[in-house]
Amino acid sequence: MGVFGSNRGAITVFQCIILMALLIFSGVMVDVCRIAVAERRVHSSLNSASRSVLAGYSPELAGDYGIFALNAYQGADAAKQELIKYLSVNLKENHKNFKFIDYAIEENKTDVHARNNLADSDDNALREEILKYMKYRTPIAVTETVIKKFNMSGIFDKKDSARSEESVRKEFKEWEKSIESEGDETEDSPASEQDFEAWEEEPPSADEDSITKLNDLEKVLGEFLGLKSINEAWLIDFDEVRKIMGIRDIEMGDLRKGVIQYSEDSAELAEKDSENILAFLDNVKNAMEAGTENIYVTEYIMDRFTYHSSSVRRDHFFEKGEVEYILWGDRRENLNISNTVAAIGFLRFAINSVDYFATSKIPHPIFRLVYAIARGMVRAGTDCYELYKGGSIDICPSLKNSFITLDYADHLRVFLLLQAAMDRDGQLNRVRQLMQVNCKRPGTDYVLQNPDFELSDYSTSIHCRAVVKINLWFLPLLQTDKLGIKGFEGGKYVIEKDFYAAY
Numbered sequence: 418m419g420v421f422g423s424n425r426g427a428i429t430v431f432q433c434i435i436l437m438a439l440l441i442f443s444g445v446m447v448d449v450c451r452i453a454v455a456e457r458r459v460h461s462s463l464n465s466a467s468r469s470v471l472a473g474y475s476p477e478l479a480g481d482y483g484i485f486a487l488n489a490y491q492g493a494d495a496a497k498q499e500l501i502k503y504l505s506v507n508l509k510e511n512h513k514n515f516k517f518i519d520y521a522i523e524e525n526k527t528d529v530h531a532r533n534n535l536a537d538s539d540d541n542a543l544r545e546e547i548l549k550y551m552k553y554r555t556p557i558a559v560t561e562t563v564i565k566k567f568n569m570s571g572i573f574d575k576k577d578s579a580r581s582e583e584s585v586r587k588e589f590k591e592w593e594k595s596i597e598s599e600g601d602e603t604e605d606s607p608a609s610e611q612d613f614e615a616w617e618e619e620p621p622s623a624d625e626d627s628i629t630k631l632n633d634l635e636k637v638l639g640e641f642l643g644l645k646s647i648n649e650a651w652l653i654d655f656d657e658v659r660k661i662m663g664i665r666d667i668e669m670g671d672l673r674k675g676v677i678q679y680s681e682d683s684a685e686l687a688e689k690d691s692e693n694i695l696a697f698l699d700n701v702k703n704a705m706e707a708g709t710e711n712i713y714v715t716e717y718i719m720d721r722f723t724y725h726s727s728s729v730r731r732d733h734f735f736e737k738g739e740v741e742y743i744l745w746g747d748r749r750e751n752l753n754i755s756n757t758v759a760a761i762g763f764l765r766f767a768i769n770s771v772d773y774f775a776t777s778k779i780p781h782p783i784f785r786l787v788y789a790i791a792r793g794m795v796r797a798g799t800d801c802y803e804l805y806k807g808g809s810i811d812i813c814p815s816l817k818n819s820f821i822t823l824d825y826a827d828h829l830r831v832f833l834l835l836q837a838a839m840d841r842d843g844q845l846n847r848v849r850q851l852m853q854v855n856c857k858r859p860g861t862d863y864v865l866q867n868p869d870f871e872l873s874d875y876s877t878s879i880h881c882r883a884v885v886k887i888n889l890w891f892l893p894l895l896q897t898d899k900l901g902i903k904g905f906e907g908g909k910y911v912i913e914k915d916f917y918a919a920y
Contacts, residue, residue: 444891878919
């Protein structure tokens with residue numbers, strides 16, 4: 418056989434071709450495995466680095482308010498450098514002389530973006546942080562107990578009963594008008610003014626104890642608030658009281674004169690006040706049934722902020738009266754407290770009037786209402802005195818000397834629940850304002866100790882993005898970057914990872 422006709426060595430050629438393909442395939446698989454390992458390593462490293470960045474939370478917010486938030490706006494560069502530092506440490510190879518994968522962080526493409534800003538009223542970041550904080554605490558039971566006391570007192574059932582008697586009074590008035598139109602004597606009327614006073618051992622007038630307490634309350638308010646009379650305290654910014662609590666127009670008048678103005682000739686005014694009282698108690702009941710989240714927020718405010726009767730003193734803008742500021746929003750502490758006194762007075766007026774109406778023995782429907790309104794107003798004044806002085810009172814007059822009592826703080830909880838149900842954004846905005854001014858640390862001379870603090874710089878979550886390049890061993894031989902395959906650049910593989918971290 419000729420030289421060119423021989424097929425000796427042909428298998429060697431095929432073997433070389435197959436071996437070359439196997440070598441290329443093996444090299445590609447090695448790089449693919451290295452890419453997979455690097456992807457997981459970068460992801461876990463970014464996860465760990467992001468959580469390490471969150472460790473730079475504000476000590477002021479965490480210490481005073483239990484809110485964890487990061488300054489990722491003014492401190493954006495610092496947060497970015499922290500991320501790169503922790504990412505580099507996590508990606509560092511343990512072997513000095515050999516690097517299975519060489520990680521190169523693209524610092525210009527690696528960044529930290531803040532999310533869920535605490536100062537953003539359109540975002541629920543602050544509310545969510547408050548709910549997280551309160552879920553691990555127990556004082557929520559206090560507000561729940563206040564709600565339970567209202568339910569146990571039966572005041573809402575009495576309210577419904579009082580509303581059902583509105584139709585009775587209307588029919589009675591129509592009956593009286595028909596009698597008058599016929600010119601008959603009213604001797605057959607169920608009651609007269611003399612009967613009204615005879616039916617009740619305690620007529621609707623202020624006794625000596627009530628007068629003494631009203632005078633003392635007037636003196637205290639005058640010394641502390643600079644007011645001239647109880648009437649002034651009762652009516653300060655009452656338009657704001659109506660707005661927050663959803664009540665209609667009402668003219669309270671002086672407490673002592675209020676007893677006189679309610680007579681049988683003032684039935685129309687009593688009816689008007691009755692409508693206001695029932696509407697207000699409807700709002701109270703609805704607020705208490707609004708859900709657990711509002712209870713969490715209410716108890717958070719009572720726990721982290723001061724109020725008139727609290728024993729805690731903090732180095733804050735308001736020495737006391739922070740809760741009152743959240744309710745009314747005035748920069749003058751005494752005005753916020755006086756508005757609270759007015760609000761408590763109306764709440765007590767509503768509860769007492771409904772309770773007196775439900776327990777009165779007077780059969781005459783109109784006189785019964787007049788009596789309840791008058792005594793409710795007098796009792797409201799004495800209740801305000803006791804609460805202002807830091808005492809406790811029976812939730813309603815008919816439950817005298819019972820365990821169902823309320824103090825000043827309990828009434829604040831009722832108003833906070835009302836505000837949360839009717840003006841949630843306004844409530845949270847005032848919480849933000851107090852956090853802002855208190856974290857600036859105003860001293861006794863109002864010199865700010867931390868003037869650079871801005872609540873708008875702080876967020877409760879971050880978006881971290883890392884871009885890392887790794888070296889390749891075999892894939893560059895295939896010119897993958899020239900083929901336009903995504904992720905390959907300059908003979909290296911580019912890994913892009915995003916991670917969202919929150920407190």
